[in-house]
Amino acid sequence: MDKTVQYCSTCGADVEKGIPPGDDHPRYICTACGCIHYQNPKLVVGCIPEYEDRILLCRRDIEPRRGKWTLPAGFLENGESVREGALRETYEEARLRVEIIAPFRLFDLAFVNQLYLMFRASITVPEFGPTHESSEVRLFFEKEIPWDDIAFPVIAKTLQHYFSGRVKGQFPFQSLELSESSSAIT
Numbered sequence: 001m002d003k004t005v006q007y008c009s010t011c012g013a014d015v016e017k018g019i020p021p022g023d024d025h026p027r028y029i030c031t032a033c034g035c036i037h038y039q040n041p042k043l044v045v046g047c048i049p050e051y052e053d054r055i056l057l058c059r060r061d062i063e064p065r066r067g068k069w070t071l072p073a074g075f076l077e078n079g080e081s082v083r084e085g086a087l088r089e090t091y092e093e094a095r096l097r098v099e100i101i102a103p104f105r106l107f108d109l110a111f112v113n114q115l116y117l118m119f120r121a122s123i124t125v126p127e128f129g130p131t132h133e134s135s136e137v138r139l140f141f142e143k144e145i146p147w148d149d150i151a152f153p154v155i156a157k158t159l160q161h162y163f164s165g166r167v168k169g170q171f172p173f174q175s176l177e178l179s180e181s182s183s184a185i186t
Contacts, residue, residue, distance in 0.1 A: 045085040046073020051123035058134035068151035096128040
């Protein structure tokens with residue numbers, strides 16, 4: 001456990017690593033007020049926007065992986081549902097309004113402390129464009145997907161699973177674990 005918490009967010013005192021009573025995981029504990037600082041995985045939510053056999057991708061204009069292509073997705077904010085977060089991220093990254101069809105994949109990336117929840121979504125009106133997060137936004141047929149320029153392995157896996165399901169006409173929800181080695185693009 002890296003020391004990512006140095007000071008208590010409640011009182012500003014130093015923290016130290018320890019196992020609180022009744023717990024079994026090391027936590028950062030304030031040396032003054034005793035506040036326990038929990039660190040939990042981040043939830044990333046996003047969409048696979050579909051329009052007439054095409055999928056919308058965004059070319060990242062921010063780090064990490066600036067210049068690479070991705071599905072619109074990002075960290076869930078406090079106070080919003082996963083659906084609200086996926087819709088917000090799609091609008092923030094592509095200026096696109098979509099209708100959620102169904103949850104599609106939940107990827108557990110324990111090696112980076114993240115969960116990815118991706119929804120299938122329908123584009124009803126193909127009005128979209130670049131934003132401060134995306135330098136380019138466009139629709140791709142499957143044969144046009146820039147596989148060598150996909151930003152993150154989990155996005156490539158999502159697209160691979162989506163296209164495989166589309167051939168069968170089946171899009172069952174699945175929860176999968178990706179390890180650092182299994183998340184390589186294949």
